[in-house]
Amino acid sequence: MTYPTFSTDCQSMLCRFLTPEMFEALKDVQTSNGFTLEQAIRSGVDNPDSSIGVYAGDEESYILYAALFDPIIEAYHGFHPTDAHRSDLDPAKLKAPNPDPEGEFILSTRIRVGRNVADLPLGPAITREQRDEVERRVVAGLETLTGDLAGTYYPLTGMSPETQRALIEDHFLFKEGDRFLESAGLNRDWPSGRGIYHNHDKTFLVWVNEEDQMRIISMQPGGDIAEVFRRLVRAIAGIGSQVPFARSAHLGYLTSCPTNLGTAMRASVHIALPKLTEDRERFEAICAKHHLQIRGVHGEHSESEGGVYDISNLRRLGVTEVEAVQDMVDGVVELIAEEKRLRGTA
Ligand code: ADP
Ligand code: DAR
Secondary structure (H helix, E strand, O other): OOOOOOOOOOOOHHHHHOOHHHHHHHOOOEOOOOOEHHHHHHHHHHOOOOOOOOOOOOHHHHHHOHHHHHHHHHHHHOOOOOOOOOOOOOHHHOOOOOOOOOOOOEEEEEEEEEEOEOOOOOOOOOOHHHHHHHHHHHHHHHOOOOHHHOEEEEEOOOOOHHHHHHHHHOOOOOOOOOHHHHHOOOOOOOOOOOEEEEEOOOOEEEEEOOOOOEEEEEEEEOOOHHHHHHHHHHHHHHHHOOOOEOEEOOOEEOOOOHHHOEOOEEEEEEEEOOOHHHOHHHHHHHHHHOOEEEEEOOEOOOOOEOOEEEEEEOOOOOOOHHHHHHHHHHHHHHHHHHHHHHHOOO
């Protein structure tokens, strides 16, 4: 492979940080799982509209290709190579009375973490046999859960297109692997090894072998963010007692995309702010102040519908889980206050 040709308008962190010298130094090495630099950067080379453009195939990728990953991690998270990540999953520390007890603005709350299985490669480098082993271990762990976390696992293999479509439309199931994941090698052998676990009420769900080997999700209608967080913390503890998670002292919980390292947490609300979102600049300024990301109602790379937006924490590494959720709570409180002010109902 030769140094990739990037378009002049390329905005990804890959084209920003990969130098020809770095490429020459790393192009012929590989991790013990055989994962190469070429594989790590393929998504960003194939998809010039990537925001990041790189994926790790294993923990070693973050060490062997640190010359590329470290500046990307620092630019995205503000996290320095000498920093150590801290975790704090104590719901008692979260200051989050429901910001919308009347249910005027927040349609639903969802908090998810990514997790991968310790001692196995990440999705971009995993073999079919290893991915099926991940599914086996995770499902065995899920089947030990009790009470409101008890539920059923549904493999994608054999799931009717209608059921799949309904679960995706209802925001419960992941979409089929997109082109970014395809180039990263994350869609290989689809749908083998993929599936979704959920409890009866669909307030607790686990995606198996999508972008990460687990996405552990707590969600419910309304704005009781504290209750969603408490349920997620219980679920993480329950699964983690059965399936050791891949993590490092420096980077926290390890994930295939560097944007998800650390807490690997995205805490979001679907929120309607029709007045405020007419003033896009003001809307974005409040989100930026609280380190918030704006997505559409069908998640990443989707658009808002009916003035409803997905608002979530941007920072995942170098902050604790409590701080990540607090970012979202504090931002939502200010967004609602501004919406009320513009409506004249403050
Ligand atoms: P992830 O959150 O795992 O990074 P996405 O952003 O693609 O992935 O979102 C995955 C799914 O979760 C999408 O269907 C999206 O609509 C749904 N979702 C995200 N946040 C919420 C929320 N607060 N309420 C309901 N559904 C949500
Ligand atoms: N499409 C990739 C992903 C960036 C972050 N989102 C994740 N990991 N789902 C990009 O580089 O834009």
